[in-house]
Amino acid sequence: MTTALRDFIRNPTAAELELVARYGMQPEDARRERAFLAFAETGLPHRRMEAWKWSDFRASLKSLDRPKQAAIPDPLPHDGALVFRFTPSGFAYPKTLPSGISMLAKREVQAFSSAEDLPLGALTAALAGSDSKPATLLFEISGRDLPRLHFVFEGAGEASFSRVVFLLRPNAELVVTESHLGGVGMASALSEFTLEAGAKLTRTIYQRSGPEDAIGIASTLTLDAGAAVTQTTLAFGAKVSRLETRVVHRQPGAHLTLNAAYLAGKGFHADITSHVRHGAPECVTRQLTKGAVLDGGTGVFQGKFLVPRITGQHTDADMQHQVLLLEDGAQVFAKPELEIYADDVQCAHGNTSGALDDAQLFYLRQRGIPERQARGMLTEAFIAEALETADETVRDVMLAEAQDWLAS
């Protein structure tokens, strides 16, 4: 490795040196370089960065090692879906696609405009691509009544970087489901969605892995006039994990539902972060995040609505974060933020945390339901509200997964 490459990141850790080396092996590409430089500005995000103070990837990820635990089997159904599978070095996809879906696997890196805001996204843009894996996987969607697209991200290996870019043409409708299944030391996915006028996206994300994985899921969503996105996440966290979604309402009348449930057990860390910019009048955002955390688990919720003075008029936005601390020693950090400069808006937010209700627990037990099962029922009932918006093809499976976790 040249000294020039080494100097990209100041005082690099072993993991960061690995990342620099991986970058060094990529073909030259000005956009790739720009993305990597944006990442190298800070290196792996760490606690001295305000937006990462509760999710320190640098400290958690000392080196890139293949975890002992393999990827978990995908619980989401593949039936009736077009399945795309990303592994550290491979990419598999259906041989034929219906009209209305066109796919282009590009070896070149597409410019990534949110690189400064999404350091893991920038890293992914810089490192995605290998012999058999595209640097950028492009989708153009122009139809409706299309089959569901299901994306699987899984091991096995030290690191995996995957990037998918979607363009939904006017009035197109798409259902996307994703399973992020671990088995990789560091798995980082970047998804960018642009919805043109009247387009509709239902996106459901399932994330689960063993306790040694580091997982980044970075997304951008840009909505034109009257476009609608419903995104629903069920995250179990990892050694360190961050699911970060940046949304721009770019034209009037766009509608966003952004829901997530996180369940963090002992040794797991689940971070749900989002930033929604109401860059056009009369847009709607509904955000509900529910969490449940056990002793030794960590949950992070950071949400921000930015409503500029002129473009944000008649914004209607609501952000709720509610978490159950199921045991002593459960840790949760929450930072809900409304930054509102427009005057004619309806914006609200709520943030609560608490334990299971003793009176409810006793009521269930008095009826003969054992304590553990009673706790599971109450927790599932609490979480379920955030998963109601999941695509119907996967909703029941997600609820069952949540219940299994609670009962174990």
Added chain:
Amino acid sequence: MLKITNLSATVGEAAEAKGILNGLTLDVPAGEVHAIMGPNGAGKSTLSYVLTGRNGYDVTGGSATLNGEDILAMDPETRAAKGMFLSFQYPVEIPGVPVMTFVRTAINAQRKARGEDEMSAPDFIKRSREVGKTLNLNAEMLKRPVNVGFSGGEKKRLEIYQMMMLEPKFLILDETDSGLDIDALKTVADGVNAMRDPSRGMLVITHYQRLLDYIKPDKVHVLAKGRIIKTGGPDLALRLEKEGYDGVLGEAA
């Protein structure tokens, strides 16, 4: 059946624990219905929680056995599986858990604890329909989350629904009459009377005599200051109604 001997209990956390039951003795044989009456704050609900094992209600002396088995050492779900049922004075709302799911889970958990087979879904639905009908609870209500959005009277009827579905051995009704109009009171009493059985015992806690016109007790006990201070027949309830607790208690003290 249920035998309580010299029972003492405190309420609250260690430092602030308050003695509420002070040597309470009571025997309800199988097949009998006993009423407990007493002024507010006497310890009636405390007794029902101590018997069913609620956290924060600690036994400091005495014993309670159900058919000879010490129930005080068991956790609440084990007592439930042994047949103890409490109709709560204030039924608890459980958002997100539909009544039918809840009751079916409870029935099967109890059956499992007793080593019995699960109740099949069709059997459950059939039985639920029958019981719902006798209590004027329609199918739509039984699909709603437990007690959420139910009126006071509906909550009490739902307690009786659960009781009839679970078919417990020993019933404690804690002020099931409060908040009921006369029609609902009759409906609830019919439900309770249908449960009367030579192998079943009941403890009916009430503040007013009214309920006892419909659920005829074999014995009436007066609970005050954490003890049974007087026991009599149904006429004792009538006397309490006429003379008030002060009159009757004054004589006992």
